Amino acid sequence: MLVQLNFKSGKPVYLQVVDQVRSAAASGVLRPGELLPPIRVLAEQLRINRNTVAKAYTELESQGVIETVAGKGCLVSENNSPFKKEVRRKLLADDIDAAIVQSHHLQVDEKDFLRLVQERLEVFAEKNRINADKKQPGA
Amino acid sequence: MNTEPPVIEINHLVRKYGKAEAVNGLSIRVEAGKCHGFFGRNGAGKTTTIKCLLNLLQPTSGQVRVFGLDPHADEVAVKSRLAYVPDYVAFYPWMTVRDTLDYLASFRKEWNRTTEKELLGQFRLQPDQKAGALSKGQKTQLALVGAVCADPELLVLDEPTSGLDPIVRREFIETVIGTYQEGAPGRRTVFVSTHLIAEFEGLIDEFTIVENGRAVLAIGADEARSRYKKIRARFAGTPPAIDFVDADKVRQEGRELDITVNGNSEAVLERLKLLRPESVSVDSLTLEEIFVAAAK
Numbered sequence: 001m002l003v004q005l006n007f008k009s010g011k012p013v014y015l016q017v018v019d020q021v022r023s024a025a026a027s028g029v030l031r032p033g034e035l036l037p038p039i040r041v042l043a044e045q046l047r048i049n050r051n052t053v054a055k056a057y058t059e060l061e062s063q064g065v066i067e068t069v070a071g072k073g074c075l076v077s078e079n080n081s082p083f084k085k086e087v088r089r090k091l092l093a094d095d096i097d098a099a100i101v102q103s104h105h106l107q108v109d110e111k112d113f114l115r116l117v118q119e120r121l122e123v124f125a126e127k128n129r130i131n132a133d134k135k136q137p138g139a
Numbered sequence: 140m141n142t143e144p145p146v147i148e149i150n151h152l153v154r155k156y157g158k159a160e161a162v163n164g165l166s167i168r169v170e171a172g173k174c175h176g177f178f179g180r181n182g183a184g185k186t187t188t189i190k191c192l193l194n195l196l197q198p199t200s201g202q203v204r205v206f207g208l209d210p211h212a213d214e215v216a217v218k219s220r221l222a223y224v225p226d227y228v229a230f231y232p233w234m235t236v237r238d239t240l241d242y243l244a245s246f247r248k249e250w251n252r253t254t255e256k257e258l259l260g261q262f263r264l265q266p267d268q269k270a271g272a273l274s275k276g277q278k279t280q281l282a283l284v285g286a287v288c289a290d291p292e293l294l295v296l297d298e299p300t301s302g303l304d305p306i307v308r309r310e311f312i313e314t315v316i317g318t319y320q321e322g323a324p325g326r327r328t329v330f331v332s333t334h335l336i337a338e339f340e341g342l343i344d345e346f347t348i349v350e351n352g353r354a355v356l357a358i359g360a361d362e363a364r365s366r367y368k369k370i371r372a373r374f375a376g377t378p379p380a381i382d383f384v385d386a387d388k389v390r391q392e393g394r395e396l397d398i399t400v401n402g403n404s405e406a407v408l409e410r411l412k413l414l415r416p417e418s419v420s421v422d423s424l425t426l427e428e429i430f431v432a433a434a435k
Contacts, residue, residue, distance in 0.1 A: 008425065
């Protein structure tokens with residue numbers, strides 16, 4: 001299943017949907033142009049309120065992750081954020097700052113931190129390769 | 140901006156049966172499009188409140204408004220816009236499923252045949268079955284089909300899943316609510332009383348917990364889960380005896396300390412860490428656990 005919810009995480013349910021779709025798009029589980037399940041179908045699968053799924057899809061659309069095509073539904077966008085490069089850099093910098101703060105408290109030093117970033121980038125690249133192979137059998 | 144009246148507005152409702160106060164100063168507000176859970180123990184005043192919404196009972200004092208109207212003075216206007224499924228449903232036993240639905244439809248301006256067909260199929264209800272021969276669960280299903288097909292703006296459900304088997308309960312939650320809300324996304328309001336809270340965990344946008352006829356907690360589901368947390372700390376030896384005055388509940392079991400907090404997990408966690416526990420985990424409470432914590 002595309003999304004797994006955890007009601008004990010304390011994270012709002014719609015944000016869990018948003019983050020997991022974003023992550024699926026980043027790791028190639030969802031490819032550009034691929035359709036997301038209709039709101040009602042996903043709501044019924046996850047046994048959640050359709051309002052919650054609708055809110056998640058609206059958020060994903062405003063972030064440029066998905067787009068709504070009349071008559072078709074919601075599909076994953078070509079990787080183009082609606083924000084200017086400057087803004088995108090700033091948004092990412094905020095998240096990196098949070099990770100740096102966390103690494104300080106977990107006593108992970110600079111060298112280790114950078115190595116870990118490199119490792120994680122490779123994990124995602126690997127996932128993308130695997131998912132690309134799956135989608136093109138025999139290629 | 141939003142001048143539309145709330146779908147349900149109850150202010151200081153009191154309803155007495157003789158000297159016994161079933162509802163004692165209850166206030167609730169539900170905006171359009173929300174799925175509102177109404178949680179309480181047996182005898183907390185849930186059904187009495189619902190009956191006041193439907194003009195099946197008159198309030199002793201206080202005010203009840205549905206769509207901004209008085210359910211007593213504007214009974215027809217209110218009832219034509221809502222549907223109600225009580226916890227115990229009864230039909231004319233000599234009518235078939237088809238007759239029953241036609242009979243219910245005859246009271247309504249709108250009747251959604253597409254929804255009717257879809258739900259009858261999903262529930263595997265045969266149109267020519269006699270209502271008297273249906274099981275308790277099938278009768279509830281028939282009542283739900285009858286309620287949703289009228290395309291009401293408000294769906295009032297009183298313990299809708301009690302007496303249903305687990306599979307049917309799942310189907311109910313997955314299909315009935317989904318079908319109903321899909322009719323007019325963002326506009327359809329559900330007011331559901333239940334004590335089987337876990338089953339409605341994902342469906343509930345917000346909820347009111349009622350205890351002894353009063354609201355003890357009214358909150359959004361996401362907010363509730365971010366406020367109510369259980370912190371588990373494991374120590375190397377016996378946990379130090381400390382007084383967490385700001386915790387809701389502290390329980391010690393062997394080398395473990397279970398602390399339930401309401402809204403101040405950061406502060407409690409901070410102090411807990413000074414005691415150097417071996418491990419600490421933080422989980423949100425589920426709505427059912429919040430109910431148990433709030434309605435004790």
